[in-house]
Amino acid sequence: MAIKLRSCPMCRGKLELVSIDRVSGSHDPLTITVLGMPAGRCAGGHAAPVHPDFLIWLIHELRERRQQIPAAEEKGMLFKKAFCACGAQIPSGAGERRTFAYDLAFEGAPGFKVELEMPMHRCAKCGKEQLRSAKAIGAAASHAMVGVCDAAKFPHSG
Ligand SMILES: [Zn+2]
Numbered sequence: 347m348a349i350k351l352r353s354c355p356m357c358r359g360k361l362e363l364v365s366i367d368r369v370s371g372s373h374d375p376l377t378i379t380v381l382g383m384p385a386g387r388c389a390g391g392h393a394a395p396v397h398p399d400f401l402i403w404l405i406h407e408l409r410e411r412r413q414q415i416p417a418a419e420e421k422g423m424l425f426k427k428a429f430c431a432c433g434a435q436i437p438s439g440a441g442e443r444r445t446f447a448y449d450l451a452f453e454g455a456p457g458f459k460v461e462l463e464m465p466m467h468r469c470a471k472c473g474k475e476q477l478r479s480a481k482a483i484g485a486a487a488s489h490a491m492v493g494v495c496d497a498a499k500f501p502h503s504g
């Protein structure tokens with residue numbers, strides 16, 4: 347079933363389904379890039395998410411996928427240290443930036459791609475690549491999403 351667009355949240359005009367070429371948002375150490383995101387656009391040039399639930403859905407989808415990325419275990423209250431599953435410590439440092447690409451589709455809307463770019467750290471002992479802090483990535487994700495929404499010119503409502 348094709349998605350039904352509501353009226354423009356800015357001017358109440360009719361929204362047409364468009365796909366937004368490429369929008370990115372960054373918050374250290376994470377960059378989120380959305381390619382071909384379905385959205386609504388009115389004759390006045392306002393943009394809006396393709397559905398009121400679209401952004402919440404996208405945030406959940408990305409969280410689920412991030413949880414599949416191998417991550418070190420963090421220990422310590424104040425001074426967090428990260429440990430590989432093999433027991434070796436993952437030292438702090440810049441790591442190597444990697445891009446994880448996902449194909450997503452919101453019910454009734456055309457599919458699109460999301461790229462998550464973040465630093466991965468290789469364990470010096472066993473060679474396993476992992477995030478040093480999954481928590482830091484999670485904390486950056488909502489800020490990076492605000493950047494994506496701003497780049498898409500979505501209104502700040504809800
Ligand atoms: Zn409008």
Ligand SMILES: [Zn+2]
Binds near residue numbers: 431432433434469
């Ligand atoms: Zn290891």
